[in-house]
Amino acid sequence: MGKISNQQLIEKLSTQFGEKITSLSEPFGLLTFEVAVEDIHEVLGLLKNDSILKFNFLTDITAVHYPEKEKALAVVYHLHSFVNNVRVRIKVFVPVSNPTVPTATSLWEGANWMERETFDFYGIQFSGHPNLVRILNVDDMTVFPMRKEYALEDPNRVDKKDFFFGR
Amino acid sequence: MSDISIAEAPAGVEGAGFFATSLDKVIGMARANSLWPLPFATSCCGIEFMATMGSHYDFARFGAERPSFSPRQADLLMVMGTIAKKMAPVLKQVYIQMAEPRWVIAVGACASSGGIFDTYSVLQGIDEIIPVDVYVPGCPPRPEAIINGFNKIQDLVRSESLRRRDSPEYTQLLAKYGIQ
């Protein structure tokens, strides 16, 4: 589809970043790799400003919680190069004890709310974010509801309890 | 001959040159046919309410010609859509600001019971914070259903005693929700 094939992309990335990129895979043609949290800002910046790759569009930022892993929280970036019409997915793993990731707001203004949403749901601390406060949930909420340990249901409701099936 | 029908007069005693009925009924009739709704539309049901207001279903023919967006001048609070816990204080404040007599209709599953959203962030029915007169089922209800719910409100309004809002039962009801 795109003007640059994933193979070319991989070559370009490995010459530029070398060892910094790990776990390369291509689920459904979308190039996916992991980056250490120290390097993520540099990698994003280079991808955006590279004269050939031109990943100018930040499609999305979100997070995933893997409670059984040592670094349990993954921040996932989807970038899109309009010029080459190719997408790339970047993952950063951080531990729950210190979920700090440098912000992308210095590269894309649009990252602002996406990071606030991710913070709201998973408690990822985006260092350098101009206004990292809750966005969707009520301000006085104390937990990060999308983490796997928190229940979905409203705890105040009693009429839907079923002896055999729960809710 | 115009085919416009006017509201039916309440039951009463009629004779040559006079008509006697109770004040409750006259006022009830007048109120029922000029209810000013406050559309508190948050989500999908609000879009269906737009269709109800539009030319096809023409909600205005029931005397709801003027949707009042100020709660101070509304008789009927129509809550349409999901009310999240973040929104709940706002809804309660809107209700408190409304002048008596006031009625509430919960349109759709979310406003009635939380609907499919049994989650930590959604209020499980607006009757947890304000008293509700009529519930309209559906997700979202069809415009016909919204109109039917409105007609049910009209029936309530028509038959309501003028003193109901001063009665101790009513004060108790409001006190249950922590209102005054």
Place this chain on the structure above:
Amino acid sequence: MSNFITEITPNRPVYTDNDPQGDLTTLNLGPTHPATHGVFQNVLQMDGERIVSGVSTIGYIHRAFEKIAEHRPFYQITPLTDRLNYCSSPINNMGWHMTVEKLLGVEMPKRVDYLRVIVMELSRITDHLICNGILGVDTGAFSGFLYLMEEREHIYEIFEEICGARLTTNIGRIGGFERDFNDIAFAKIEKFLAKFPPILKEFETLFNRNRIFIERTSGVGAVDPETAMNYSWSGPILRATGVDYDVRVNEPYSSYQDFDFEIPVGTTGDVYDRFILRNEEMWQSLRIIEQAMEKLKKEPKGVFHADVPEFYLPPKEQVYNNMEALIYHFKIVMGEVDTPKTEVYHAVEGGNGELGFYLINDGGRTPYRLHFRRPSFINYQMYAPMSRGMLLSDAIINMSSLNVIAGELDA
């Protein structure tokens, strides 16, 4: 003298000439303001009629879609997607079905693709009809809205014929449609294709060269393409700035590559451009539907789902009477079907922009994680910054032309 109030109680405030008065007024717009069509709160600092700064608060109908999605099997997530952008639910439904089909590697017959295209383009028309109709209301022209709402009813009648619902449609299944379109549905689509163009034309003549409308909208909320892309805008509002990004063309799904249509782009990105662009997109959608109707005639009749019994829910009569169907039904509902343990991102061109589904599957009954890339959420974050220096009444029409849908905004 005794008449003077000496004690100030909360219920009896007294204002004096010495009360502190700043140069700026704080205006709280929302969350239930009639001018904002939805649940948005903006606290604005006003200098007279001009906005100095603003802070947006959202989340007033946050319903925790993504959390619910982690607890529901794949086929039960379709009703959730209905309620994202409820002005164009079928696009969301189809987007979700296609995401799962991509995950499962299911190939759709062409006829299903074309039927999907018809449904999606019809709902794109409903989406744009509401947006442009409301924009008319906000600029003081109510009649256009009344014309268009009447037409929207006709599209809802088509949806009703196809799936039984009007607004939250839940059209289709994973693997196709739940039933074939009947003849009445096709007749209604034909009728709509014949009747709608003159009305859209009339609507355009009411607005396009209307002096009042142009004065009111042109130059309002103009955005340059760099800023728009920097804020990750997508959809009609990005195209109005002059960027020709449309998922239907860039990454064709559901056989969009078979169709001949144009992607309109604007020049200045102001409210007028967005209005014109949405109108033009409706014309293009009509073109696509016409082509799809033609193409359908060449396809074998009666094909409305792919032949994938492991993933496609069988009809209920067969479940009760047929052993095989019963087994498949049981397996699908209980989540016993093997699904690949991988992740997939699929995007469709929603009414407001790139609607993306990021699905991580661990082979279980429910998705491990499902994230919706919601265009309204991402488009809306520029609202407060771009309102700076605008007149209040311009900010209102700017909001309606962004077409932010509260359900999609707050998820």
